[in-house]
Amino acid sequence: MNLPAAFEEKMKSLLGTEEYEDYLRCFDEPRYYGLRVNTAKISVKEFLKISPWPLEPVPWIRNGFYYDGESCHPARHPYYFAGLYYLQEPSAMTPADRLPISPGDRVLDVCAAPGGKATELGARLCGEGVLAANDLSSSRAKGLLKNLELFGIGNVLVLSEEPGKLIPYFREYFDKILIDAPCSGEGMFRKDRKMIRAWEEHGPEFFSKMQKSIVTQAAQMLRPGGMMLYSTCTFSPEENEQTVEYLLKEYPEFSLCEMEGYEGFCPGIADAALTPDAALEKTVRIFPHRMKGEGHFVALLKKGDVGPACEEFPPVRTYERRQYKKPLPEELSDFLKLVRRPLDPSRIDIRAERAYYMPEDLPDLSGVRFLRTGLLLGELKKNRFEPSQALAMNLKKEEFANTVDLSADDGRVIRYLKGETLDLSDLVSQKEKGWYLVCVDGYPLGFGKLGGQTLKNKYLPGWRWQSV
Ligand SMILES: C[S@@+](CC[C@H](N)C(=O)[O-])C[C@H]1O[C@@H](n2cnc3c(N)ncnc32)[C@H](O)[C@@H]1O
Numbered sequence: 001m002n003l004p005a006a007f008e009e010k011m012k013s014l015l016g017t018e019e020y021e022d023y024l025r026c027f028d029e030p031r032y033y034g035l036r037v038n039t040a041k042i043s044v045k046e047f048l049k050i051s052p053w054p055l056e057p058v059p060w061i062r063n064g065f066y067y068d069g070e071s072c073h074p075a076r077h078p079y080y081f082a083g084l085y086y087l088q089e090p091s092a093m094t095p096a097d098r099l100p101i102s103p104g105d106r107v108l109d110v111c112a113a114p115g116g117k118a119t120e121l122g123a124r125l126c127g128e129g130v131l132a133a134n135d136l137s138s139s140r141a142k143g144l145l146k147n148l149e150l151f152g153i154g155n156v157l158v159l160s161e162e163p164g165k166l167i168p169y170f171r172e173y174f175d176k177i178l179i180d181a182p183c184s185g186e187g188m189f190r191k192d193r194k195m196i197r198a199w200e201e202h203g204p205e206f207f208s209k210m211q212k213s214i215v216t217q218a219a220q221m222l223r224p225g226g227m228m229l230y231s232t233c234t235f236s237p238e239e240n241e242q243t244v245e246y247l248l249k250e251y252p253e254f255s256l257c258e259m260e261g262y263e264g265f266c267p268g269i270a271d272a273a274l275t276p277d278a279a280l281e282k283t284v285r286i287f288p289h290r291m292k293g294e295g296h297f298v299a300l301l302k303k304g305d306v307g308p309a310c311e312e313f314p315p316v317r318t319y320e321r322r323q324y325k326k327p328l329p330e331e332l333s334d335f336l337k338l339v340r341r342p343l344d345p346s347r348i349d350i351r352a353e354r355a356y357y358m359p360e361d362l363p364d365l366s367g368v369r370f371l372r373t374g375l376l377l378g379e380l381k382k383n384r385f386e387p388s389q390a391l392a393m394n395l396k397k398e399e400f401a402n403t404v405d406l407s408a409d410d411g412r413v414i415r416y417l418k419g420e421t422l423d424l425s426d427l428v429s430q431k432e433k434g435w436y437l438v439c440v441d442g443y444p445l446g447f448g449k450l451g452g453q454t455l456k457n458k459y460l461p462g463w464r465w466q467s468v
Pocket residue numbers: 110111112113114115116117118134135136137140161162163180181182183214
């Protein structure tokens with residue numbers, strides 16, 4: 001294994017020469033493949049009943065499992081297209097799992113693309129509150145939007161901004177913030193050898209400056225009493241303990257919190273800070289030679305309360321609701337009669353022929369670069385309404401009046417995902433027609449329009465199943 005000499009030296013001083021040998025040995029072991037169940041769509045118990053593959057629990061993550069990536073291909077199964085799980089390296093499941101989220105929270109994921117953590121944060125909101133998922137890279141933010149839509153998360157903002165630009169809009173707005181920072185990726189050397197070359201171009205020093213700026217910007221958007229989780233997939237103290245140390249120095253109202261432990265977790269290294277601080281032992285380091293996952297660092301922090309106890313949780317600021325003032329277009333209200341879920345009409349916003357269902361209590365976002373605000377319900381076309389793929393993924397089967405439910409081994413499922421027209425003469429009568437929600441084993445995949453026992457395919461073309 002050809003590791004940069006400077007990296008080797010630092011790892012030896014971090015681990016000691018003997019343990020460093022254990023670390024090197026794990027480069028010869030196979031990588032781990034992980035799958036995280038989308039609990040917004042299916043419980044872990046139900047998923048285990050229908051899982052097409054043997055799964056082994058990731059012991060420190062409630063909804064995380066190992067699978068055999070050499071023989072199983074969960075990304076090529078209809079359940080993946082139904083958004084029932086996310087494929088994620090097991091250690092990378094830790095940050096979102098250890099940030100406590102309650103339905104109704106306002107949550108910000110500052111560096112969110114492609115959505116490995118944001119999808120879990122969104123699932124735990126259970127449709128209440130708001131998830132703002134941001135990523136500086138607008139091309140990566142497109143993938144983030146797709147993953148959030150696939151997961152069925154509708155109470156979202158997908159933003160693409162430099163975090164400092166967001167401060168005036170969201171000062172002390174969020175209850176929870178996750179910063180999965182851009183980093184030198186040392187923890188991924190074992191899984192992805194390309195990271196070694198990247199490290200040689202931009203190492204810890206480069207990323208540490210960026211991280212300090214991101215954490216201090218994010219700190220200003222957290223409300224007093226709120227919680228922040230900082231994570232990286234690297235080992236270097238400059239990017240881990242020292243970034244946390246910097247935040248604590250700049251914002252003394254923050255303090256480190258204990259998080260739920262696991263026997264393989266190592267405490268953060270107090271001496272790795274510029275001024276050693278025992279509180280840093282509350283942070284967690286994950287080493288690939290100590291447990292079945294790649295290298296990570298996770299720190300959970302709380303923003304101090306202000307003033308006396310009665311002000312501990314200042315009232316949540318509310319904003320004037322932007323309302324669509326005119327009555328809803330008839331074609332939209334007709335379509336919404338098929339949706340069996342209480343919708344608040346004042347949350348429907350129509351912009352440029354597109355209808356959205358907006359999260360509550362948003363600040364005015366004019367001037368922010370975004371890819372999505374709210375759940376895209378669909379498009380108003382000439383005298384008709386076309387529901388969106390995002391809406392199909394956000395609905396549960398029982399929340400739509402007309403459904404076609406196919407079993408995963410019915411060949412029509414893959415044909416539907418490929419964009420083909422389906423013959424449904426065995427399932428529906430001649431007189432049935434209109435919008436149908438197509439499901440696999442009870443989990444929505446997308447819409448189709450039925451007429452004469454034939455289903456016209458309305459699956460989003462950009463998401464179609466590609467033949468290999
Ligand atoms: C470690 S990755 C995030 C992975 C993501 N949390 C996940 O679990 O899928 C870091 C991300 O930070 C983004 N990024 C880099 N600089 C940034 C900045 N200043 N503000 C926000 N995002 C930034 C990168 O585009 C990259 O997508």
